[in-house]
Amino acid sequence: MAISVWRCSLTRVRAMWLNKRCLSLYNSSHGFNETEIKEKLANFPGGSVDLTKGANGIAELCVNNSSRMNAFTGTMMIQLEEQMSELESWQDGKGLIVYGAGNTFCSGSDLKAVKAISSPQEGIMMCMFMQNTLTRLQRLPLISVALVQGKALGGGSELCTACDFRLMAPESEIRFVHKQMGLVPGWGGAARLIHLIGSRNAFKLLSSTAKVDPEYALKIGLADEVLNCVDDRSLEEAHKWLSTYTKGSPAVNRALKKVILSGREQKLEDALRTEKDIFGTVWGGPANLEALSKAAKHK
Numbered sequence: 001m002a003i004s005v006w007r008c009s010l011t012r013v014r015a016m017w018l019n020k021r022c023l024s025l026y027n028s029s030h031g032f033n034e035t036e037i038k039e040k041l042a043n044f045p046g047g048s049v050d051l052t053k054g055a056n057g058i059a060e061l062c063v064n065n066s067s068r069m070n071a072f073t074g075t076m077m078i079q080l081e082e083q084m085s086e087l088e089s090w091q092d093g094k095g096l097i098v099y100g101a102g103n104t105f106c107s108g109s110d111l112k113a114v115k116a117i118s119s120p121q122e123g124i125m126m127c128m129f130m131q132n133t134l135t136r137l138q139r140l141p142l143i144s145v146a147l148v149q150g151k152a153l154g155g156g157s158e159l160c161t162a163c164d165f166r167l168m169a170p171e172s173e174i175r176f177v178h179k180q181m182g183l184v185p186g187w188g189g190a191a192r193l194i195h196l197i198g199s200r201n202a203f204k205l206l207s208s209t210a211k212v213d214p215e216y217a218l219k220i221g222l223a224d225e226v227l228n229c230v231d232d233r234s235l236e237e238a239h240k241w242l243s244t245y246t247k248g249s250p251a252v253n254r255a256l257k258k259v260i261l262s263g264r265e266q267k268l269e270d271a272l273r274t275e276k277d278i279f280g281t282v283w284g285g286p287a288n289l290e291a292l293s294k295a296a297k298h299k
């Protein structure tokens with residue numbers, strides 16, 4: 001009995017490890033040493049990244065470091081990575097809302113930590129670690145939404161581009177301030193921004209470091225909705241917005257996200273083949289059979 005439980009958990013750990021390796025961009029073959037960078041990041045503590053999984057299949061991920069405008073400390077980067085593993089294995093999940101504590105989104109990386117790991121080699125390792133994590137966020141089988149209240153600056157603006165959708169509260173701003181810090185985005189924000197708003201618009205935002213308010217963000221396609229509420233009510237409003245897109249069973253919602261992901265990331269022929277495989281996972285499945293038994297009409 002004990003041996004079979006042990007084997008089972010070993011299989012689960014192995015599956016999670018393989019899953020993580022598939023979803024990540026960098027591993028040891030790219031010269032990336034995750035253990036080493038995690039040990040470095042652990043020296044910069046403070047704040048937390050808190051995950052709440054709802055019974056309705058919607059999770060909330062809160063970037064929480066209020067005294068520093070939710071800047072990412074080293075331990076928060078590690079926690080964000082760990083929360084991705086938790087979400088990847090959440091079979092009942094359908095959606096995710098990423099937001100910041102204290103009615104502001106995130107002011108990027110913690111400047112104290114950045115100063116302390118300022119060698120190019122360490123910078124590249126931190127960058128690979130965060131790109132892996134944010135790519136896994138983007139590839140979650142969940143519909144993800146960034147709820148931007150207050151400010152999303154630097155790495156905070158990059159974090160919001162890793163979500164499928166962005167909702168902006170009144171008076172909020174997204175701002176790629178990297179150039180003013182003598183940097184360019186490194187957490188994948190430039191590449192993702194170009195996919196979202198095109199290279200000319202992205203070029204303008206990155207080179208001017210302009211504040212993007214909700215109306216302009218909506219106009220250029222960076223935001224999907226301007227919310228009416230601020231404070232805690234905006235989280236409620238985000239839940240309501242997301243619920244339009246997460247109706248139905250987790251299996252179908254997750255399959256849908258996978259189809260979108262393959263269309264987004266793969267070449268057409270590969271995406272078509274993946275779509276066929278994913279179709280096979282829902283065809284004749286419980287949700288499909290239930291719909292057929294009801295002889296649904298779509299009037």
Ligand SMILES: CCC(=O)SCCNC(=O)CCNC(=O)[C@H](O)C(C)(C)COP(=O)(O)OP(=O)(O)OC[C@H]1O[C@@H](n2cnc3c(N)ncnc32)[C@H](O)[C@@H]1OP(=O)(O)O
Nearest residue numbers: 067068069071107108109110111112153154155156178181
């Ligand atoms: C991936 C690469 C990157 O992320 S590069 C971008 C790094 N981020 C930044 O440069 C943002 C720097 N911060 C700011 O511009 C301002 O603090 C902003 C966010 C506009 C807020 O201004 P304001 O509302 O006046 O508040 P404040 O400056 O008094 O800040 C409150 C406390 O929070 C701190 N804080 C803020 N951001 C960070 C950060 N990124 N890292 C570390 N600490 C940060 C401030 O220092 C301030 O702390 P304290 O009260 O002075 O102890």
